[in-house]
Amino acid sequence: MINIKRLFCVASISYIIGIIMRLYFGSIAFLSIPIAIIILLITKNKKIIVILICLIISIGYVSILENKYSKISDMPIKEMVTIISDIQEKEYKKVCTAKIVRNNKKILINIKMSQDIPSIKYGDSLYIEGEFKQPEEARNYKGYNYKQYLKTKKIIGTVELEKAKILKSSNGSFIHNIQKYIKDTINGTLTDEEGNLLLAILLGDKDKLSEDIQESFKTSNLSHMLAVSGAHVSYIILGLTYVLQNSIIGKKNGKIVCMIFLLIFMAITNFTPSVTRACITAILTLFSSIIYRKSDVYTNISVAALITLIFNPYSLLDLGFQLSYGGTIGIIIFIKRIQEKKSNSKVINYIKQMALVSIYANIIIIPIMMYHFNTVSFTFIISNIMASPILGIIVITGFLFIIASITVKPLTRLIAIFIKPILSILIKISQICSKLPFSNILVVTPYMFNVISYYAIILYCIKSRKNNKCKIIICLLIVLILINFIIYIFPQKLRIFFIDVGQGDSTLIITPDKKTVLIDGGGSDSFDVGEKVLLPYLLDRRILKIDYVLISHFDTDHCGGILTIMEKVKVKNIIISEQAEHSENYERFKKLMIHKKIRLIEVKKGDKIKIGRYSEFKILFPTSRLLSENPLNNNSIVAQFNYNNFKMLFTGDIEKLAEQQILKTEKAEIRADILKVAHHGSKTSSIPEFIKAVRPKIALIGVGKNNTFGHPNQQTIKNLENIKCRIYRTDLQGEIIIKIDQKGRMNVKSKLKIK
Template structure:
């Protein structure tokens, strides 16, 4: 039996090895690999001609796992003994120095040695360096040294959140360091080599200069992105508009650019009567140089590797098979850095390419019509085919679905080829005569302006971008099985008369993926989110009621533009597989608790909002949004009960009715809702920012404070969590919601008080989100950072 396209099988085996060791670790991986090997040895005689393929596939499987394990140590483990400690780092700058308008700069440093505790260690890795007000003349390959503290990049600190450590590992970076200024840097010379990089940077900067001189600002920014992947020319609003219009793929250099490079040069070399061997070798060199010009843009690297494989096939007089070429490209990238598998761009790029190859022809047969021009029908078929492959990926990572992407792509994509080719002509002309480039630029400016116009119009159409809940991995798996069956498998199984059996298998599979999970009892889950120096807790009761207490936010007078609601809260809730929150609770009116709720209330479906009974200070925006969206607002005070479901209730312990509550009138923190969650035999105390005055009053009133978990008051401030209060609560666990701050939170007093009373302490700045689950008798606690 012959296996068609064996390299595809080897690539899949390699990927499975990476995924398995990422999920279970080294030792279980080795055990499973050994068991598979033993099974193969036992079946060796029965396998016949397949034994070679199976043996090679297993080799790729093991190689994928071991290379990933090695990469994990290299990118995330080799600095372990130095993270968080003052060290002297020596190395050379391995990138361009990026300067921002606010005087801050950053660059990649290739380390050569680290001096730690007066001992020198050879460490050859890459770290990101951030420095303020740099005025020293440094650039690519400058040899420098400095003393500082290398930070270990954090993994995802909230469920479904962005894994910064994995992202940096995917581009070969192990850590980051912040320096105050250029005075911290000592320059020791220039390192030789790096000529292709130097040439690439020089060409890139020359291209940017030519385009910026020849076009209007917005048009220049778009063309720079399309030609060489330079994104700094476009502002955040433009990126948002392209996202809503479903046109982000045209803003970056990609496989399309590689095709536009190969085809003209193929034509030119043919006219010059160069041999096929020489023409393909020169084209390969040009493609490699293009990679350096784009700064090793991931999308360009992927496309160039595939282009080189096709050209290499022509050199050896063999026409490459497309699936084999895709598999070879993926293998090369993953062998270089196995972390690339988790790069979103890698998944989108290969998903779209495979989808185009698999589905384009059949979709084209549906879109062909004598009333529709071929150009439009081709664009429509290509857009639909690519979208089929990437919809689950974009929903899984971004929760976005561009409803008018088909229309915008039909209008824009046919122009992209002309814009790109004219753009390259502008660049080559600009090297000879910049004024002639300006004249040619008038033509391209028209096309680019039309693209920007279509983008702006379609992005402003109501519901142009839908926010949808994150699909589960089971749903993604079933989706891909379904579309492959519809476009590829249906006719095959019909011809083989397997349709009836296949339908039964699909029904059983769907039941396993969705039915069994739905039938299993679910625990109550409480997630104390990492929102920096703020508070936020998401609760899902055993019967499915969803409650959000606070939403984090910026401290008063903070100059930060980071929107915690848009960037953290809304994506987190969508990642829970829902667009609806039954109850939103604002513990009190301080912005570090309420600001993130604004985006939740504006963008998601909210049933009821609960606030403390106060004069409304700090809650004005919340109330206004609720009024606009017709969301009911309920004010609560001590003695009230909030029934969440048949088994779960909130008891309100603070504040008193506002007119009689002198503490709340004097201090907004003391107006905080103090809520005791009761579910069967377990209890959790939520304290907002309430301090010792509120605690003393509650103690005097003799209220029952006993709880298994306490959300520690006011981020662990010394003005909260008195010894008598913690004794009355008797918590097994204490959770401090805290971020980097100048207040000394949490205070040593609070830490000592909790530990002396037998509570195990979890801090969100150290452990990320803290997830507590219970079926009603005890809590199981896990954290995002072990």
């Protein structure tokens, strides 16, 4: 007979494996269903039956959902909807979530600030007209996948609102009114910084919490405090139990009240995965004590996971889900070791327990942090020991503050006087710990097989009782290191990655002998492309050191990202040309170069730079006589990258004048297999004579989607089409990946397919 306690563990693990199979192996996973059904009909093993049923259900369920999402397309929309979120004000627009009345599907509505739209609020029924758009997928390798993120929220897409008419106004639901009351009470009593932090701690609502505070909590490894988790729920139960245990309702009824409160609390926090996990496990524990049964923590956490994933399988991709369950599993696995390490001193005992809880939770979540954030912290023990007792005080006092606002409102002022300095202390701890050495070490994204191997070794350590366990683990680690070394030294083709950095240019080259070259880095005045796009991209490509950076010129859309990379990543050499005029970007570059002790290579026409054994840059422009007309663009470096018989021409932002100058002296030299089209395909560049002289097989255009500059110009496209070259654009196809073998044969792929 199968153990009922382990039944839910087996079921949840099988269900999760089925989701992963369908999401990452597509239709191949779906084809495994008939095989599973055949085995199901043959076997009598109950555990195998449970595994196969859960696999079939999860693969089938996700297949149905994926099929539904695949049928969604951009189109005009006219629907009746109900607003199911508060209206959030962003920089240029207002955003809210709505549910379509006709099919119950959720959409995200974008409202321009300039639009004359009636004032809408939570619960209102509307008739809307607008343009429905599919969410963006990742535009670069392992880039941010907005579509995947919205799936974790069960949102099918966005609507750019054009018209809206209120059909029925609403006063909101019971739960929403509680949320609103809590927010209004806290914001009306505390300052913005303290009030928004308290809302994040109590409800997990980080919408108005400043980016600086969120970043300091993240860097100091205290992000879990801003996502309601087991610690928060335990403090809630502790507070309620203390109040109710001496009341007239009795212990049993007190536990039932706790369970009801936790259900309401889940709804108030919008059923986020971390809250759902913590509350369901707490409810099951309370229920077990009511019916006088021993609670099994593995069963409780398995049931919580199953409920969450049955409701929405894409919750598995939610970072909060992964960190919440990962950290909890780490603590559960090593709980006996935590309980064994006891001391006579209560203070020492507390410090030991807090340190061990942090260590054991991080044993499981470190690979998750490395994979998603590319960071490792070695100061998490210090930050958690300092902050954990304060969190307990804040949670309990915060809920007393809310209760007082309902029962004895004048008391809230007194509680606010007490809680304000505690919130300030917590902010200060996060800021101090975020600046400690080794608090935020950058690491490359680990290979998935390394992550799996890591967890396999952890599992072996826990389960194995062999005396020679240490020797076996060392052998496994050596094998893992050797596999990674073989992957690194394994010969590869020349690889060129034309990165989608929006309205800008950036190209990464990795040569067969592992030399890394970065040509330009994109940039924007309103968005940190280096921090948000380029740095994560390089770390995802497992690059922490760049051998050569070439900055074509110092326009922000070419050098902005590079300046961030210079601060964060080891750069050995930087190639620039003489500057016709000095800009703010150039001055900042010089300071960074001196501070980071980077070798500067200043080039002009005729120079050659050897890149490893197989490749070189040949500089074709500018000459020693710089052009005075639009000097920043027209004196861009024009460089030919050569690898055996393969040639690629980089042209920066040169315009007609510079192209004519190059044709006079270098017409026979500028022939190339690939052309990085000048100035994003602007009408001021790419004259027919220049295009014909280059005669590229492939043209690459770095350009932002729906940009306001009209790039690329249709005449430029026509000039390229006239010579029958293949055109690739980052606005339509995202990142372009090109692999070249020793004979110069090219294989080209794009991240997105043109629809």
